[in-house]
Amino acid sequence: MTTTMAQDWRAHARRLADDLERAGKLTDPRWRDAIRAVPRHHLVPSYHRQNADGSWWRISSGTAEGLAEVYSNTVLITALADGPTGTTVLSSSTQPSLMTRMLEALDVRAGMRVLEIGTGTGYNAALLAHRLGDEHVFSVDVEPELVELARQRLAVLGHHPTLVAGDGAAGLPEHAPFDRIIATCAVPRVPWTWVEQVPPGGVILTDLKPALGAGSLVRLTRIDSDRAEGHFDPTYAAFLDLRQQPGGNPAAGRVDRDHHHAEHRITAVDPRTPWTSLVVWFLASFGLGPGISYGYAGCSPDGPRSTWIATPDGSWAEISLVADDGQHQVTEGGPRRLWSIVEDAHRRWRDWGEPAWGRFGLTVTSDGSHTVWLDEPGHTVAVLAR
Numbered sequence: 001m002t003t004t005m006a007q008d009w010r011a012h013a014r015r016l017a018d019d020l021e022r023a024g025k026l027t028d029p030r031w032r033d034a035i036r037a038v039p040r041h042h043l044v045p046s047y048h049r050q051n052a053d054g055s056w057w058r059i060s061s062g063t064a065e066g067l068a069e070v071y072s073n074t075v076l077i078t079a080l081a082d083g084p085t086g087t088t089v090l091s092s093s094t095q096p097s098l099m100t101r102m103l104e105a106l107d108v109r110a111g112m113r114v115l116e117i118g119t120g121t122g123y124n125a126a127l128l129a130h131r132l133g134d135e136h137v138f139s140v141d142v143e144p145e146l147v148e149l150a151r152q153r154l155a156v157l158g159h160h161p162t163l164v165a166g167d168g169a170a171g172l173p174e175h176a177p178f179d180r181i182i183a184t185c186a187v188p189r190v191p192w193t194w195v196e197q198v199p200p201g202g203v204i205l206t207d208l209k210p211a212l213g214a215g216s217l218v219r220l221t222r223i224d225s226d227r228a229e230g231h232f233d234p235t236y237a238a239f240l241d242l243r244q245q246p247g248g249n250p251a252a253g254r255v256d257r258d259h260h261h262a263e264h265r266i267t268a269v270d271p272r273t274p275w276t277s278l279v280v281w282f283l284a285s286f287g288l289g290p291g292i293s294y295g296y297a298g299c300s301p302d303g304p305r306s307t308w309i310a311t312p313d314g315s316w317a318e319i320s321l322v323a324d325d326g327q328h329q330v331t332e333g334g335p336r337r338l339w340s341i342v343e344d345a346h347r348r349w350r351d352w353g354e355p356a357w358g359r360f361g362l363t364v365t366s367d368g369s370h371t372v373w374l375d376e377p378g379h380t381v382a383v384l385a386r
Helices: 004-022 029-035 064-070 096-106 123-132 143-157 192-197 278-288 336-353
Strands: 046-050 056-060 078-082 086-093 112-116 136-142 162-166 179-186 201-211 214-224 227-233 265-269 292-295 306-310 314-322 329-334 360-365 370-373 379-386
Touching: 004 029, 004 064, 004 096, 029 096, 029 123, 046 064, 056 064, 096 123, 096 179, 096 201, 096 214, 112 123, 123 136, 136 143, 136 329, 143 162, 192 201, 201 278, 214 278, 214 360, 278 336, 278 379, 306 336, 314 336, 329 336
Parallel strands: 112 136, 112 179, 136 162, 179 201
Antiparallel strands: 046 056, 046 078, 078 086, 201 214, 214 227, 227 360, 265 329, 292 306, 306 314, 314 329, 360 370, 370 379
16 A cells, blocks of 8 residues: 555545544544544555455455545455355455444443454454443454454554354353453354353344344344343345354255246235345344245346245245236245245235334243244244244
8 A cells, every 4th residue: 555545544544534424324423533533544454345246356455446445435355265155255444434323222332342243354342442441341252363464453553352263153151251242254153152142231133033134233222131121223235144163164954946837826925025125124134944945936038037036945935026916926835935924924024014123022031932022021022933
């Protein structure tokens, strides 16, 4: 990086903070100061961008284009892993507006101890260290190489938070208790080990995803010895899945869709539901179960002709994107009728007045149960099986 570019980063950082303030994603002046003070380009010296054909290329943060993008409100892919099914994303630097929204939701105060699950580049840890001091910041990541790189880069900036390579689901019991836990990863259920590592009144902020793409940020407060409870964030968010071993996540198992042994009917529910109605998809996931996969089918020059969903038990459904008088053709096979589960979730959502994320809440108890409720804990709408 040239001397001129190195000097320019402060102007870029100020502009980023100003952009986040104008967007309503940054309201606390102390976090604004942190965004302006921490050189993101130092912690993200390069990142990857994907081509239309699925290949990737690397961009240096030392170029004019790279420096501008590093200080834009953009998620940056920072580490890739090659596997038997191709290249997968190993780590990323979170979109700054999501970072600041989560940091403000933590409601930290001077002297609080914070555990971050998912060190990644170390940028979030640097923001926390700027605000709270190194001795109050702890971070764990399953990738030893990423942890070591973050440690080295943070040290150059004068920050020395406690960084540990290990299974984030276990937290850091040797350093507990913590006043706050922030997880920059998605979990299928909130590990009770996290709840045990905060005292009553302590807060856990994480992305709950019981199934692929199904869920969002939830802020839990530990109520007593056997319960944590709180609301989902009003705005949708998504993170990479928590991994308990280094390396990329294994690919989902393939489910063959045998059209010779299928049933046909019609539906009025939009087949793009997994992408366009995320609350409905979240509610449906409790009936669909874990291991859901989905995508587009029948690609042509005019675009895909249908969407599909499948589950590990061999159930599947294809729904035509083309509507005839508001009705879409459904083809289903396997032991369960999956689209009926989505339709039922959609009907319940409509009956409740089409509530958004902020009206839903979650209660987690020490026996492993996860109960989703609407407006208040007594109004249960879904239960995640133990």
